[in-house]
Amino acid sequence: METTKKIKGGDVRAASRLIRNLEDRVPEAKTTIKHLFPLTGKAHVIGITGSPGAGKSTLTDGLIDMFRKKGKTVGVLAVDPTSPFTGGAILGDRIRMQRHAEDPGVFVRSLATRGALGGLAKAVGDAIHVMDVLGKDIVIVETVGTGQQEVDIINHSHTVLVVLVPGMGDEIQAIKAGILEIADIFVVNKADREGSSKLSRELMAMLDMAPPSTFQGGWRPPIMKVENAFEPVGFNKALEDISNKIEEHHQHLVDKDIIGSRMRRKAVVELNEAIRASILEPVLQKLLSSGQMEGLIEKVMKKEIDPYTVAEDIAKRYLEGCL
Amino acid sequence: METTKKIKGGDVRAASRLIRNLEDRVPEAKTTIKHLFPLTGKAHVIGITGSPGAGKSTLTDGLIDMFRKKGKTVGVLAVDPTSPFTGGAILGDRIRMQRHAEDPGVFVRSLATRGALGGLAKAVGDAIHVMDVLGKDIVIVETVGTGQQEVDIINHSHTVLVVLVPGMGDEIQAIKAGILEIADIFVVNKADREGSSKLSRELMAMLDMAPPSTFQGGWRPPIMKVENAFEPVGFNKALEDISNKIEEHHQHLVDKDIIGSRMRRKAVVELNEAIRASILEPVLQKLLSSGQMEGLIEKVMKKEIDPYTVAEDIAKRYLEGCL
Numbered sequence: 001m002e003t004t005k006k007i008k009g010g011d012v013r014a015a016s017r018l019i020r021n022l023e024d025r026v027p028e029a030k031t032t033i034k035h036l037f038p039l040t041g042k043a044h045v046i047g048i049t050g051s052p053g054a055g056k057s058t059l060t061d062g063l064i065d066m067f068r069k070k071g072k073t074v075g076v077l078a079v080d081p082t083s084p085f086t087g088g089a090i091l092g093d094r095i096r097m098q099r100h101a102e103d104p105g106v107f108v109r110s111l112a113t114r115g116a117l118g119g120l121a122k123a124v125g126d127a128i129h130v131m132d133v134l135g136k137d138i139v140i141v142e143t144v145g146t147g148q149q150e151v152d153i154i155n156h157s158h159t160v161l162v163v164l165v166p167g168m169g170d171e172i173q174a175i176k177a178g179i180l181e182i183a184d185i186f187v188v189n190k191a192d193r194e195g196s197s198k199l200s201r202e203l204m205a206m207l208d209m210a211p212p213s214t215f216q217g218g219w220r221p222p223i224m225k226v227e228n229a230f231e232p233v234g235f236n237k238a239l240e241d242i243s244n245k246i247e248e249h250h251q252h253l254v255d256k257d258i259i260g261s262r263m264r265r266k267a268v269v270e271l272n273e274a275i276r277a278s279i280l281e282p283v284l285q286k287l288l289s290s291g292q293m294e295g296l297i298e299k300v301m302k303k304e305i306d307p308y309t310v311a312e313d314i315a316k317r318y319l320e321g322c323l
Numbered sequence: 324m325e326t327t328k329k330i331k332g333g334d335v336r337a338a339s340r341l342i343r344n345l346e347d348r349v350p351e352a353k354t355t356i357k358h359l360f361p362l363t364g365k366a367h368v369i370g371i372t373g374s375p376g377a378g379k380s381t382l383t384d385g386l387i388d389m390f391r392k393k394g395k396t397v398g399v400l401a402v403d404p405t406s407p408f409t410g411g412a413i414l415g416d417r418i419r420m421q422r423h424a425e426d427p428g429v430f431v432r433s434l435a436t437r438g439a440l441g442g443l444a445k446a447v448g449d450a451i452h453v454m455d456v457l458g459k460d461i462v463i464v465e466t467v468g469t470g471q472q473e474v475d476i477i478n479h480s481h482t483v484l485v486v487l488v489p490g491m492g493d494e495i496q497a498i499k500a501g502i503l504e505i506a507d508i509f510v511v512n513k514a515d516r517e518g519s520s521k522l523s524r525e526l527m528a529m530l531d532m533a534p535p536s537t538f539q540g541g542w543r544p545p546i547m548k549v550e551n552a553f554e555p556v557g558f559n560k561a562l563e564d565i566s567n568k569i570e571e572h573h574q575h576l577v578d579k580d581i582i583g584s585r586m587r588r589k590a591v592v593e594l595n596e597a598i599r600a601s602i603l604e605p606v607l608q609k610l611l612s613s614g615q616m617e618g619l620i621e622k623v624m625k626k627e628i629d630p631y632t633v634a635e636d637i638a639k640r641y642l643e644g645c646l
Contacts, residue, residue: 280599
């Protein structure tokens with residue numbers, strides 16, 4: 001309860017500690033989240049995703065400035081890939097964003113994706129709750145990489161920005177990564193590069209071909225261009241336009257009563273994940289600590305038994321209390 | 324048993340049907356896999372991964388030719404991203420590879436990744452078993468996208484090729500995607516492009532910095548260059564070199580007795596996945612079919628209860644047989 005009160009009061013150190021404990025799966029962290037949960041739901045959560053090297057961190061950094069100018073406080077969760085062997089985040093807190101360290105209205109944290117456990121870092125949903133209760137008006141979740149993370153990000157965001165860059169071979173990177181349907185706003189970054197118009201045209205054509213039902217409440221994802229970040233005037237104008245568009249999208253969700261369906265999606269994901277953690281993890285833990293797992297792995301390796309038969313037996317014994 | 328016999332006899336239609344049923348989670352397919360399982364373990368499984376647009380399909384296509392020339396039969400599993408909304412694979416069986424359709428020594432199938440279920444298509448491990456029992460000497464698993472899929476692919480492969488292309492911004496795409504550690508062979512594709520030497524140099528530097536323990540049995544991942552696919556002579560030479568290097572790597576795994584640890588990794592993953600399916604899925608199924616899930620989602624959405632408390636209650640009731 002102490003931690004809950006501190007975070008509600010804006011205590012950044014308590015929030016940092018809680019997020020770290022959530023990542024480390026410290027049991028008390030889960031209890032704190034239970035207390036924080038009823039206080040959540042105020043922040044506007046923005047997901048930023050796209051291929052590696054698309055310039056997402058630069059955009060995030062620019063958006064922080066824009067939202068701060070609008071008088072809003074900003075939390076950023078940078079989801080870093082984890083080395084499957086070391087378990088540590090590779091990039092750490094994004095270097096560039098360190099310049100906001102002195103601004104109490106900005107709170108940046110990075111989370112490592114956990115290789116074996118799949119998809120977006122499990123702690124992301126809860127870390128968003130922490131930033132929400134901490135009082136951040138805007139929470140930006142930036143993911144590195146494409147694939148599963150990008151599909152997961154829609155489960156936690158109200159507004160999703162998909163960042164693309166020209167010159168990625170056949171230009172169908174967006175479809176290939178399966179991220180076309182999750183975009184609320186497309187950003188064509190590094191738009192001064194060759195192939196930028198082609199990319200925009202192809203995106204436009206794909207949107208034209210999409211069935212009208214794709215566009216929730218009639219929102220057709222706009223395509224916003226950002227040119228060279230080293231030309232501050234043009235860059236800032238582009239970022240201002242994007243931040244306005246993000247606010248417009250949020251208003252659209254409210255006006256058309258779509259925000260409820262996005263909240264439902266998040267509730268479904270959180271519930272599924274919590275059920276997995278409560279039911280599956282104790283079983284695996286028991287098999288590991290009792291040394292049974294080791295013997296089963298041996299047998300499967302030697303092809304003496306198949307994994308499905310093993311699993312069915314475990315499920316049966318679990319229910320009989322004989323594990 | 325009938326299907327098992329057919330597949331063992333090389334019946335492609337039976338194999339196709341089984342793979343489709345595995346994707347659709349038809350219960351009998353699982354029974355068939357139980358029968359096939361003891362017959363597996365002969366194929367050399369090659370994972371090919373890298374960013375979207377890196378030219379993986381072209382490489383796979385070229386490798387099919389090379390292995391066929393060496394008198395080996397080849398199975399290909401192309402893992403396509405699924406649209407989170409339609410559930411269907413976007414690319415379908417890769418167009419280019421269709422030219423092998425007449426060759427009975429080549430068997431190409433695509434698998435859709437299932438958005439919500441995370442990572443590499445759940446059916447991949449079993450589909451590899453099918454191709455293995457079907458008698459394919461080489462099974463190539465090609466994944467689209469980066470991120471979780473790339474980390475998952477090492478669990479199923481003996482040899483992993485990581486394909487990179489020059490000109491992806493800051494050139495640290497490999498680290499960003501967290502795929503550096505999983506590579507047995509690096510392929511710098513489109514190496515006639517600007518930035519190719521820089522990319523190779525940076526890869527080299529990263530390998531130089533890696534602790535020696537990174538290189539299993541002393542295998543330092545070679546960096547192989549492939550230039551323009553439209554220059555058949557150079558392209559074929561490069562592909563031949565890569566196919567030789569793949570065989571060399573397989574020999575290395577055998578000579579240094581590393582193959583056992585790769586098989587163990589696969590056994591662990593398969594076991595974990597089977598346990599998940601046997602224990603977690605029936606619970607979710609019961610909650611859904613009884614309508615309980617709907618009520619719980621409502622309560623979580625309204626913040627009346629938090630997901631963790633719900634999950635703990637479900638776990639308790641499940642064990643008491645009161646779900």
